[in-house]
Each structure stands twice: as structure tokens, then as C-alpha cells.
Amino acid sequence: MQYIIKQLGIYFNEHRLRYLVVFIFIVIASAMYVAPIYILRLFIDAIVQSEFTAATLTRYVLLFLGAIVIGYISEFIWTYNLFIGSYDLQKQLRERLMAHFLKMGAPFYHHFRTGDLMTRSSDDVQVMGMTVGYGLMVFLNTSLYLGFIIIAMAGTVSLLLTVIALIPMPFLAYYIFKWGSEVDRAFTDAQNAVSEMNSEVLEIIDGVRVVRAYGLEQVTAKQFNQRTTETKLKNDHVSEIDSRFAPLITIVLAISFVFSFGAGAFLVANQTITVGAMVSFQVYLTMVVWPMISAGDLVNVMQQGSASWRRINEVLQTGDQLEPDGKKSLETIDDIKMVDYHFKYPNTDRLILDGIDLSIKKGEVIGVVGKTGSGKTTLLRQFGHRYPYSNEIPLINGEKATSYEVRQVRTQFAEVPQEHTLFSRSIKENLLFGKEDATDDELWHALDLASFKEDVKRMPDGLLTLVGEKGVSLSGGQKQRLSLARAFLRDSEILLLDDALSAVDAKTEQEIIANLKQRTDASISIIVTHRLSAITEADHIIVLSDGKVTQSGTHHELIQVPGWYQEQYHHQQLKEDDDVLNN
Structure with a gap:
């Protein structure tokens, strides 16, 4: 977990103003969510002590409503800024990955399979967004919100009762962090399995004609089913570890309720605390449930984020030599x-090349x-x-x-390789890769040089004809001539x-x-x-x-x-x- 915290710290430092706003308003929101419980205590004590009046009711109602309104506005501000950061990080990571892909030479693409790069660019980036958004929200709730609740329990009710209620918590913390490391390893294995599966999907789709031609549909389906089963089992293992947290937290909190209720009843009987304090303490303990359950989610999210960041960083750190x-x-x-x-x-x-001597001059x-x-x-x-x-x-x-x-x-350089790369767009858009500001006259001239002009004119939509994925709607010769026209349009030396x-x-x-x-x-x-x-x-x-x-x-x-x-x-x-x- 230290690894991902260090990496995210760099991002948080770059956007410190945004996260300063988040911190300030979550502190205000946490205080406002704890305040109504203290008001409830005063309300109950006033009734028990026969000091309840209309003015008291009005004062407490206004304070209660004020705390709720301020808490709502504060939470809106900090959660809005928090999730803006989540989407901003995803945008940055995708842009960095795409820029890296565009700079890399062929050796880089021999190192990574296409499906693997797709998984890292989509699934792993989304996990990182969840880490910065939901993960940070859980962290702040688990730390600041829980901190305010414990301070309120110890400061406004009883330090002794708070300590007794928290006795089972170290046991919970031990297993949360123990199982968290297992989540990291299991999630990494699961993501690698997803990458392999996505690579196979792309290969099968690209080679579906060969599969059918050789009558290997059933064999291919069987092999793919084995791959999906392996992927499912690895994801099931992640889910099995995740599922351990909620029951453990529920049991520990139930034990805390028993301890606090028994000790609280004893303190009320000895008049050490008031009835209102006892009621408010139980409400505080109920409020502890969400941060404690979130602690399990926090470990899961942070460990998954750590695994995803390592996978993304591996791509960014791998060069093409x-x-x-x-x-x-x-x-x-x-x-x-x-x-x-x-x-x-x-x-x-x-x-592959042995002692080549070659001299080429301009115009040859x-x-x-x-x-x-x-x-x-x-x-x-x-x-x-x-x-x-x-x-x-x-x-x-x-x-x-x-x-x-x-x-x-x-x-x-302008190159027309053996394997023609056409995009699932129109003929015009494919040509504009050669020269993005080309006029229609220039496009038609390039098509004429490639002997493809008349073919395009006969198409109902002309330059706007969609070529389909990888040029599926064009014949082999038409694909070649369109690729040639794009190279001619570039007019490179x-x-x-x-x-x-x-x-x-x-x-x-x-x-x-x-x-x-x-x-x-x-x-x-x-x-x-x-x-x-x-x-x-x-x-x-x-x-x-x-x-x-x-x-x-x-x-x-x-x-x-x-x-x-x-x-x-x-x-x-x-x-x-x-x-x-x-x-």
C-alpha cells in the first residue's frame, strides 16, 4: 500500500489546491455530521431533567437543521472536487499511455500483446480512477470522519467507555491488513488473466475466417472456454478474499456494542454519565459502522490500485530500445x-541483412x-x-x-506496408491521415494518382463512403490503392x-x-x-x-x-x- 500512496502523492501535490479544498470541506462536513448527535444528547437530557421548553425545542431544531444544511453543502463541495480528480487522473493516464504508444517502435509491440495493452489502458486506468475517487473518499471517511466520532465519544461522553468499546478493533485491523496483501497478489493475477483473454479475443476476431475455413469453431470455442474459466476462477479468488471483510467487521462491531452497552449501563446506574450521553454514545457507535466497513473497502481499493499502477507503470517505463x-x-x-x-x-x-552497400540520390x-x-x-x-x-x-x-x-x-517518409492499415471511417477521413488540411481537390488528385478515383466516384457516397473496420467493405486492390493515395497525398520526400x-x-x-x-x-x-x-x-x-x-x-x-x-x-x-x- 505504501507504493500506491507514494505514487498518488505526486499527483496530489500537482493538484494541491483542489485537495486542500477537499480536506477543508470534509473536516467541516464531518463535524456537522457529528454535531446533531450531541444536540440529540442535550435534547434528551433536557427532557429527563424537566428543563424542556418551547424555546429549547426551537433552539435545538434550528441547530439541528443548520448542521444538516452546512454538512450537505460541504459534502457536495468535497465529493464534487474529489471525483473531478478521479476523472482527471484517468484522462491524464490515457493521454500518457497513448502518447507512449505513438512514440514506441516495433520492439515495444513485440513485448506487449494488443489485448494486454487494451486491458491496461482501460480496466487498469479505471481502477486507478476508482482509487483516487472512491478510494480517497473512503480513506477520508475512515480517518477524519471516524476521528471526529471517536473524539466526540471520548470528549462528550466517556473516555473509559470509548476505550472499552474499541477493545476488539486491533483484532479487526490485523486481519484487514493481512488479507489486504492477499488481495494485491490475487488481483494482479486476475488482471493478467483478463489481459490474456482480451488478447485471444482480438486474435480470434481477426482470424475468424481462418478458423471457419479450417472448421475449428468448436476447438477454438473449447480453448476459449478454458481461458474464461481460468479467468473466472482467479476473479472468484479475489471476490472470496473481498467477502471476508464484511462479516468480520459486523462481528467485531457487534462485540463492541455488547461491551459498550454493558459498561454504559453500569456508568448510568452509578450516575457517571447521563441517559442522554448513553443514548448519544450508542448512536456514535452506530455511526462507526460505516467507517469501519469502509476500512475493508479501503484496503481492497488501495491494493487493487497498487496492482493496476504497477501494470500501467510497466508499460510507461518500457521503451523500444x-x-x-x-x-x-x-x-x-x-x-x-x-x-x-x-x-x-x-x-x-x-x-537478416549482411553487408548491404546502397547509395540513393534525390529523384531516384x-x-x-x-x-x-x-x-x-x-x-x-x-x-x-x-x-x-x-x-x-x-x-x-x-x-x-x-x-x-x-x-x-x-x-x-511515407510508407505503404504489406499489411494495409485502414480505419473504420470514411474514405476521406482515411486520406486525411496523409495530410489533415488537404482540400477535396487534393484528395481527388491523390486518388487519381493511385488509379482509385473512378472507383470512388462510382460509390454512392463518394469520399464519404465508410470503409468498415480495417477496410472490410473494400476489395484487396481497393485497400492497396487507398493506402497508396494516402501516401501520395502526404507528398513526403x-x-x-x-x-x-x-x-x-x-x-x-x-x-x-x-x-x-x-x-x-x-x-x-x-x-x-x-x-x-x-x-x-x-x-x-x-x-x-x-x-x-x-x-x-x-x-x-x-x-x-x-x-x-x-x-x-x-x-x-x-x-x-x-x-x-x-x-
């Missing part, structure tokens, strides 16, 4: 070089080809610094890429295409390649492809095999030299001729 930002600014890119460049993925020993179109698994996509990723550099660092304008501010470097024309027909491919050549001479295009027809007009082509450059040159040079490129080109030409004849 990428090299730190440089300080230099990057206005334009004149050339990119890789000199004897080697690369292997983190935590592996196998070289570079083709990258090779058999599957040769390192083409990895090469493209490392232009954008997706993974930590193993040893060598690419050079931009003769300087190491890490010398520049990473934000400025990334703005110079470097365009990276990773097999971005694989789902379009040959005619459409040639139209897009022709449009690509119309881009300004100030830009660089790097095209990874399996279809060699996409790079016949490239300024330079490299052939990769097992991470090494085995051939390089222009298309016309490479088809003259025996090797992989020549064989692959003739094979694809024959296949295209067969397709034409068959059609």
Missing part, C-alpha cells in the same frame, strides 16, 4: 547511404527484389528506423540518421512501397507506376515487389538473397546477365502470356 534522438534538424534529404550495413532483430543472432526510383525471406521488408523498415540498428547506421546527407530529430526524419501493388491487375499497376514517375524530382521512391513489371523503369534495382545483395543494376542490365533476376523475369513474362491466352 531505439537509439535516442539527435539534435540536428532535417529540412530536406539529398541522399541516403548504407555502407557495409548489417542488421539482426533484437534477441536473435541471425543476420529504387527497386528491391528477391525471393521470399531474403530481407526486402526488413531493409525497407530500417530506412524508417523501425528497429534498433545493430552496428552500422544509415547516412542521411552524409550524417548518421540518429544525428537528426526522429520526428523530423519520420515526416520525410521518400516514398516506401512494400509490395504495395500485389493486389492490382497489370494494367492498373502500369497506370500507378506511370503516375509514380510524375512525382517531383525532389523525391525518392523505394519499391519492394515480387512483380518485376513494377520496377522496369527504376533507376536502380538490387536483388537480395539471404540478406546479401547478389545482383544490382538497371532492368535492362539485369535481364542481360544470367541469374535470379533474368530467370524470374522470363518466368513472369511467360506466365502473363499464358494468362492472356487463357482469357
Whole structure:
């Protein structure tokens, strides 16, 4: 519990004015809720001592109503400010997590599964909000409110009677804190189980077509049922520990009532305290019930908050192992070089790229080809610094890429990856990710460059057509062309295409390649492809095999030299001729 108190202390210090208001008004509210009981004592004593008059009644009624009104207003003010803080903390945590997600590179997302990040960003953040809201409310009620009640019991009735009534309380405190540590461990296990379950849900939804295609619905459902059962059992364990508190508190308070009533009756008989004092003491003891029950809730909430904060903090403290930002600014890119460049993925020993030498100048179109698994996509990723550099660092304008501010470097790149990422929005909104202030004319021009303009015009809602989640309402070729249009709209100095024309027909491919050549001479295009027809007009082509450059040159040079490129080109030409004849 000390851990979460320390962490929340930082937040409270940042908003100390708000929590000073909370403290002041809860003190006033606590005093006002105790005051009516003292007024009740005076009221009863006046009746017993035959001193009750109309003026006495009026005075006590006005004092009683005044205490209630002031107490209500005070509690409204402090609870309002308290729960504003709860939602403010959730807002801050979500913003910090999202900012962290957006900054992190690929290694970070290998460390955490998507469902796990979702759980930490939603469930754990909500638990933290409950800790700052309901948890702090319970803490203040348990401490200040309970403190006022005990002071009133000891100061206005009898210190001896108060001590007797509180004899069972140390026993209660021992078990509250003993079981509280169990709640922390059990809740952490339960949240981890929820994270795993959410990850499986996302994977099953994404792969539902594969599951159905292989007839694995029943097997998948059975495996998922086992996961949900495990999650339920872990949450049941948390509930079992939580359920121990209320009965224990009820029993301890019942014992306190017996002790106080017996001792109080003895003190009244000896005229040590009045009847009104005895009645008020029993009411005070009744008021102790809520803070004592809250003490159990407080331990639960604080321990759960501690577990959730550790899970959130783990995400925030986990980096992506990428090299730190440089300080230099990057206005334009004149050339990119890789000199004897080697690369292997983190935590592996196998070289994916082995001794790459590559020089690219402004205005060039570079083709990258090779058999599957040769390192083409990895090469493209490392232009954008997706993974930590193993040893060598690419050079931009003769300087190491890490010398520049990473934000400025990334703005110079527009990438169309193999897996097209489309958002569940309209075509227009997806395009605006490329350039948020683009006009409709610019949008249509980008669509024209990607040979997607006519398709969009035929759609009933045009640019406002919803593409569905991950572009489900579009065909594979349409997804590719929309992604291409978004990249064209960005108009960055470097365009990276990773097999971005694989789902379009040959005619459409040639139209897009022709449009690509119309881009300004100030830009660089790097095209990874399996279809060699996409790079016949490239300024330079490299052939990769097992991470090494085995051939390089222009298309016309490479088809003259025996090797992989020549064989692959003739094979694809024959296949295209067969397709034409068959059609």
C-alpha cells in the first residue's frame, strides 16, 4: 500500500489546491455530521431533567437543521472536487499511455500483446480512477470522519467507555491488513488473466475466417472456454478474499456494542454519565459502522490500485530500445547511404541483412527484389528506423540518421506496408491521415494518382463512403490503392512501397507506376515487389538473397546477365502470356 500512496502523492501535490479544498470541506462536513448527535444528547437530557421548553425545542431544531444544511453543502463541495480528480487522473493516464504508444517502435509491440495493452489502458486506468475517487473518499471517511466520532465519544461522553468499546478493533485491523496483501497478489493475477483473454479475443476476431475455413469453431470455442474459466476462477479468488471483510467487521462491531452497552449501563446506574450521553454514545457507535466497513473497502481499493499502477507503470517505463534522438534538424534529404550495413532483430543472432552497400540520390526510383525471406521488408523498415540498428547506421546527407530529430526524419517518409492499415471511417477521413488540411481537390488528385478515383466516384457516397473496420467493405486492390493515395497525398520526400501493388491487375499497376514517375524530382521512391513489371523503369534495382545483395543494376542490365533476376523475369513474362491466352 505504501507504493500506491507514494505514487498518488505526486499527483496530489500537482493538484494541491483542489485537495486542500477537499480536506477543508470534509473536516467541516464531518463535524456537522457529528454535531446533531450531541444536540440529540442535550435534547434528551433536557427532557429527563424537566428543563424542556418551547424555546429549547426551537433552539435545538434550528441547530439541528443548520448542521444538516452546512454538512450537505460541504459534502457536495468535497465529493464534487474529489471525483473531478478521479476523472482527471484517468484522462491524464490515457493521454500518457497513448502518447507512449505513438512514440514506441516495433520492439515495444513485440513485448506487449494488443489485448494486454487494451486491458491496461482501460480496466487498469479505471481502477486507478476508482482509487483516487472512491478510494480517497473512503480513506477520508475512515480517518477524519471516524476521528471526529471517536473524539466526540471520548470528549462528550466517556473516555473509559470509548476505550472499552474499541477493545476488539486491533483484532479487526490485523486481519484487514493481512488479507489486504492477499488481495494485491490475487488481483494482479486476475488482471493478467483478463489481459490474456482480451488478447485471444482480438486474435480470434481477426482470424475468424481462418478458423471457419479450417472448421475449428468448436476447438477454438473449447480453448476459449478454458481461458474464461481460468479467468473466472482467479476473479472468484479475489471476490472470496473481498467477502471476508464484511462479516468480520459486523462481528467485531457487534462485540463492541455488547461491551459498550454493558459498561454504559453500569456508568448510568452509578450516575457517571447521563441517559442522554448513553443514548448519544450508542448512536456514535452506530455511526462507526460505516467507517469501519469502509476500512475493508479501503484496503481492497488501495491494493487493487497498487496492482493496476504497477501494470500501467510497466508499460510507461518500457521503451523500444531505439537509439535516442539527435539534435540536428532535417529540412530536406539529398541522399541516403548504407555502407557495409548489417542488421539482426533484437534477441536473435541471425543476420537478416549482411553487408548491404546502397547509395540513393534525390529523384531516384529504387527497386528491391528477391525471393521470399531474403530481407526486402526488413531493409525497407530500417530506412524508417523501425528497429534498433545493430552496428552500422544509415547516412542521411552524409550524417548518421540518429544525428537528426526522429520526428523530423519520420515526416520525410511515407510508407505503404504489406499489411494495409485502414480505419473504420470514411474514405476521406482515411486520406486525411496523409495530410489533415488537404482540400477535396487534393484528395481527388491523390486518388487519381493511385488509379482509385473512378472507383470512388462510382460509390454512392463518394469520399464519404465508410470503409468498415480495417477496410472490410473494400476489395484487396481497393485497400492497396487507398493506402497508396494516402501516401501520395502526404507528398513526403521518400516514398516506401512494400509490395504495395500485389493486389492490382497489370494494367492498373502500369497506370500507378506511370503516375509514380510524375512525382517531383525532389523525391525518392523505394519499391519492394515480387512483380518485376513494377520496377522496369527504376533507376536502380538490387536483388537480395539471404540478406546479401547478389545482383544490382538497371532492368535492362539485369535481364542481360544470367541469374535470379533474368530467370524470374522470363518466368513472369511467360506466365502473363499464358494468362492472356487463357482469357
